[in-house]
Structures are given as C-alpha cells and as structure tokens.
Amino acid sequence: MGSQRSDCLDEYRIENPIQLGAVSEEGTHDDGRERAVIVCQVANSALAGDHVLDELNELAGSAGAKVCARMVSVRSRPVAATFMGKGKVEELASMVAIHAVSVVIFDHSISPVQERNIEKQVKCRVLDRSGLILSIFAQRATSMEGKLQVELAQLRHLSTRLVRGWSHLERQKGGIGLRGPGESQLETDRRLIGQRIRTLASRLERVESQRNLRRRARQRAPVATISLVGYTNAGKSTLFNALTGADTLSDNRLFATLDPTMRRLDLPKAGTVVLSDTVGFVRDLPHSLIASFKSTLEEVLNSTFLLLVTDISASDSQETRLHVRDVLEEIGAENIPVLNVFNKIDKIRQAPKAVFNRNGIPESVMLSAETGEGLDLLIEALATLMSKEYSQYRIELKPDAGELRSRLFQKCEVLDETYLDDGSMVLDLKMSDITMGWLMSQENYSGKWSQVG
CATH class of the missing domain: 3.30.70 (Alpha-Beta Plaits)
Incomplete structure (x- = not known):
C-alpha cells in the first residue's frame, strides 16, 4: 500500500497487502522471484545451528521468494527497539546490500515498532513470520470463504502496522464527507480498515451460517466424520486422495491445501464415513489466522475421529506432532479420539505396521500414501475404531x-x-x-x- 490510494471504502480492498513479488529489478532473482534474507534469533548458542532456519526457508520459497542468505543471532532476550542487537542489525544491513535483496524475513513475530526501526536501518522491507504465513495463505485461497478469511486476517495484521514510517500520513487535513476536521491520513486509514474488517466479518458470518446448515444436515444423517490433521506438507492430501480416489491438489510444498475438502469413504463392515482434508498446521500459527478460519477449523471440532498425519521421514517429526497437538488444544479439539498415522515410510525404508493397545484399539499406523504401502492396515484400523462405536x-x-x-x-x-x-x-x-x-x-x-x- 503506497501513497497513491483511494479513500473510497468500496475501493479500499487489500487483496494481498503482504504479498511477495512485484518489486524492482534490483530486488529480484534471475527467475523473477524476490530476493530475501531470512533471520532467526535464539536464546543460546546450543540452538544456533543453521537448521533452525530450514522451515522458514521452505515457507519463503512457498511464498515465491529466493533466499539468498541466512542469519542466526544469539541473544537471551530481544531488544525492544530493533529485536536484534545493534551489531547484528548493521551486519544484516550489510547482507542486504551485498545480495541486493528486497525483503528481510524474520522467523518470529516482531512488533510494528521493531519492524519500522529495522526497515530504516536495512533500507528494505521487513516481514515477520505471521506476515509470511498470511502471504502464503493469500496465494493459496481459492474459495470465496477462503479469500474472505485470508483478507480479514491480513487486515487485522495490517491494522497494527500503519505506522510504517509514512510521514505523509501524519499530516492533518480536512476532507469532504470522508475526513473529519483535523483527522490525519493515518487516522483515516485506520478507520477505513476498521470498516472493511467489520464488512468482512459480517459477510463471513453469513457464509458461516450456510456452512453450519450443511454441517447440521450431515449431523442429522447417520454418517461419522473423520478429519485429517497434521503439520503442513505431512502428506495429508496425498493420503486423502489414496483413500477416496479424489483428485485434491497434493503438492510437495507448504500449505498446498487451504480450503477443506470432504469425500465419502466406505469401510468394510463399518459402513460409510465422511473423510475431511483440512489445512495444515504450523508452529506459531498467527492468532488472527486461527480467529479468521474459525468456521473452517470447526469442521475438525465436529469430527468423530482425527487422523493425525506425521511425516516420519522428517528429522523434527516428534516436534511437529507436538505443535499440532498444541493447535488442536488451542481450538478446543484436544479430547477428540486420535489415530496416529506415520506417513512417508518409503523414504526411510520402513515396513508398514499397525500398533494396537491391550484392549485391541488401534493407536497408530505406519504407511506410505505415495506408494500405497500400509493403506490396507489403515482401512482395517478405521473399521475397528468405527466398530467400537457400534x-x-x-x-x-x-x-x-x-x-x-x-x-x-x-x-x-x-x-x-x-x-x-x-x-x-x-x-x-x-x-x-x-x-x-x-x-x-x-x-x-x-x-x-x-x-x-
């Protein structure tokens, strides 16, 4: 959003205010992608390995950026004004100049003041983790509801960042009909964004009421719902397609699925269930995004069972499972029965396997959705779980x-x-x-x- 803008509310629509791309040639890679430096700050040197930025590197790539350099800073607590210490900020500015990057991406949520102060010193845009995730979601949204949810989350995020050093917004200027006497441009922007947020919230309420009607219709029918949940890029959509024969987009990138998809699944001797493919979780998921996607996440809350899909080939598979559990607890789904599915065994050359507790209840299944190994074990486990409800x-x-x-x-x-x-x-x-x-x-x-x- 720049100085050329309309003060008309109907035109004040920010389709993707935090989107990467569309920058000057100096800040782009040879293939047209935006050049970026990614930054992480850890509390002690034991955590300072380069691997701590691997996920942020994937997130940046998913948003369309080309990561040209990485920086890991060690500091026990953030600096109030610039998050990192003075020396590290100067080092970051040097990296920005050397690599001719146009955006610095932090693996943290930083305050608007910190963001503005760093931008002044490094002479380029600064984006935090929340803003990056919102940018990816904006690119992935396809349904009307998804687009409304993303725009609402973006505007809530942007409303705290209207101080981005825009000195022209601090001038007081009267206006006809739109501006009150002495109202500054910054105050006008805040008011317009507030009005747009209320408009979006109202439209989402109508969409949510329609979703609730469909949900109640499903609940009246005697069909259980099983939702696939898990960390992003764990292979949920691939597993969904393998089980249902659907053609949902499954891609080796973060947040390939955003809008929920449901299909019928027939289980032997256990009848028909509805299988739901949901958006992937990630650590430090922005609270504004969770709030905006409340109606979508309610599909998880109304599930009979959850299939918690984990990429067992990933080095941090245990950590990602804990992050998913945290998000489930945050949305109130921690008490829904869970069957653990450890996916991508083909990458570590493990044999498919189903584990049951002493009461004969399945607890986990190891499989490969890509090759189909272990899918029969998962079907049997689901049939066993459903039969316990009969x-x-x-x-x-x-x-x-x-x-x-x-x-x-x-x-x-x-x-x-x-x-x-x-x-x-x-x-x-x-x-x-x-x-x-x-x-x-x-x-x-x-x-x-x-x-x-």
Missing part, C-alpha cells in the same frame, strides 16, 4: 419399507434377515447410536427394536 440391534420393518431397508444395507452391517408371515422384515444389524437415532426419526419405521449385543 452396537448390535434387531429391528422390524413394515412390508412397504423397502427403501428404508435398502438404506440400512448401505449404512450398516446386516448380520441376518428374516421375513414374518405378514411380510414384515426382521433385521439383525450393527449400527452406531447416531444411525439408531436417524432410524427412529424415519416416518415408515415401525418403531419395534431391541438391542441384542
């Missing part, structure tokens, strides 16, 4: 309830069927309490049943 019933159907009978054969495991003299049908079947509640609500159901197992 009870055995004997029900009686009226002679004219053929359509209801057909639907029960689709949704339940039918163990036995007999016919009475009057044409009524008696079925022994295994079904969940959800399915039983649905059955009781059907108009052509006689209401005769007993639990036999």
Whole structure:
C-alpha cells in the first residue's frame, strides 16, 4: 500500500497487502522471484545451528521468494527497539546490500515498532513470520470463504502496522464527507480498515451460517466424520486422495491445501464415513489466522475421529506432532479420539505396521500414501475404531419399507434377515447410536427394536 490510494471504502480492498513479488529489478532473482534474507534469533548458542532456519526457508520459497542468505543471532532476550542487537542489525544491513535483496524475513513475530526501526536501518522491507504465513495463505485461497478469511486476517495484521514510517500520513487535513476536521491520513486509514474488517466479518458470518446448515444436515444423517490433521506438507492430501480416489491438489510444498475438502469413504463392515482434508498446521500459527478460519477449523471440532498425519521421514517429526497437538488444544479439539498415522515410510525404508493397545484399539499406523504401502492396515484400523462405536440391534420393518431397508444395507452391517408371515422384515444389524437415532426419526419405521449385543 503506497501513497497513491483511494479513500473510497468500496475501493479500499487489500487483496494481498503482504504479498511477495512485484518489486524492482534490483530486488529480484534471475527467475523473477524476490530476493530475501531470512533471520532467526535464539536464546543460546546450543540452538544456533543453521537448521533452525530450514522451515522458514521452505515457507519463503512457498511464498515465491529466493533466499539468498541466512542469519542466526544469539541473544537471551530481544531488544525492544530493533529485536536484534545493534551489531547484528548493521551486519544484516550489510547482507542486504551485498545480495541486493528486497525483503528481510524474520522467523518470529516482531512488533510494528521493531519492524519500522529495522526497515530504516536495512533500507528494505521487513516481514515477520505471521506476515509470511498470511502471504502464503493469500496465494493459496481459492474459495470465496477462503479469500474472505485470508483478507480479514491480513487486515487485522495490517491494522497494527500503519505506522510504517509514512510521514505523509501524519499530516492533518480536512476532507469532504470522508475526513473529519483535523483527522490525519493515518487516522483515516485506520478507520477505513476498521470498516472493511467489520464488512468482512459480517459477510463471513453469513457464509458461516450456510456452512453450519450443511454441517447440521450431515449431523442429522447417520454418517461419522473423520478429519485429517497434521503439520503442513505431512502428506495429508496425498493420503486423502489414496483413500477416496479424489483428485485434491497434493503438492510437495507448504500449505498446498487451504480450503477443506470432504469425500465419502466406505469401510468394510463399518459402513460409510465422511473423510475431511483440512489445512495444515504450523508452529506459531498467527492468532488472527486461527480467529479468521474459525468456521473452517470447526469442521475438525465436529469430527468423530482425527487422523493425525506425521511425516516420519522428517528429522523434527516428534516436534511437529507436538505443535499440532498444541493447535488442536488451542481450538478446543484436544479430547477428540486420535489415530496416529506415520506417513512417508518409503523414504526411510520402513515396513508398514499397525500398533494396537491391550484392549485391541488401534493407536497408530505406519504407511506410505505415495506408494500405497500400509493403506490396507489403515482401512482395517478405521473399521475397528468405527466398530467400537457400534452396537448390535434387531429391528422390524413394515412390508412397504423397502427403501428404508435398502438404506440400512448401505449404512450398516446386516448380520441376518428374516421375513414374518405378514411380510414384515426382521433385521439383525450393527449400527452406531447416531444411525439408531436417524432410524427412529424415519416416518415408515415401525418403531419395534431391541438391542441384542
């Protein structure tokens, strides 16, 4: 956002205010990507290895940047004005000049004041981790709801950063209709962004109400929902496609999936479930993003089970699982049953394996979604989990309830069927309490049943 801007609210739309790209030739790589320096500050030298910037390097690449240099600073606590010490800031400015970069990316959330002060000294843009993640999400959003959610999160982030050294925004100037007497340009920007945030929030409320209607419709139907959750780039979409035969985008890049996708999955002897592919988590996920994606994350909250997918070939696989657990706790999903799925065993040459506890409940499955090894073990584990939710019933159907009978054969495991003299049908079947509640609500159901197992 520069000095050339419109003060009309209808035109005050920031599609991607933190997007990388579209910079001068001096700050771009030969392939047109923006040149960047990535920076991390750790509390002690034991944590100062170059590997601490590996994830930020991937994030920057996903946003379209070319990382030209890295810097790891050791300091017990950040400096209030510039986050890093004076010497490190000078060293950073030298790196920016030598590599002709146009953006410095920090692996931390830094304050607007720190961001402005560093920009003054290094003479280029400064982006923190939250801003970088928001930029990636803006590039990945495809649905209307996703775009609204990203724009809302971006504006909330940007509203705290309107002090970016824009001296022209501090001048007081009256206006016709838009500006009050003596209102500065900066105050006008804040007010316009506030109005845009309220507009987006209102539109999202309407979209959320539609999503809630669809969710309630699914809940009325006797179908359980299983959500894939995990760290970004763990292979969730590849696993989703392998299980359902869908063609959801699966790519070896961070946040390849943003908008949730749902497909039907038939489990042997356990009926039909809905499998949901969700956005990947990452450590230090911006709170504004979690708030803006509340309705999307609620799909996870309404799941019967969670498949926590982990890239077992990654050196930090244990750490990423803990980060995912933290996010699940933050959104209130920590009490939903979890089946751990350790993916990408083909990269470490491990054999597929399913682990059960002493009660016969599956706890984890090791597989490769890419090669298909272990998918059968996962299907069996899911069927076992679902069967634990089922009870055995004997029900009686009226002679004219053929359509209801057909639907029960689709949704339940039918163990036995007999016919009475009057044409009524008696079925022994295994079904969940959800399915039983649905059955009781059907108009052509006689209401005769007993639990036999």
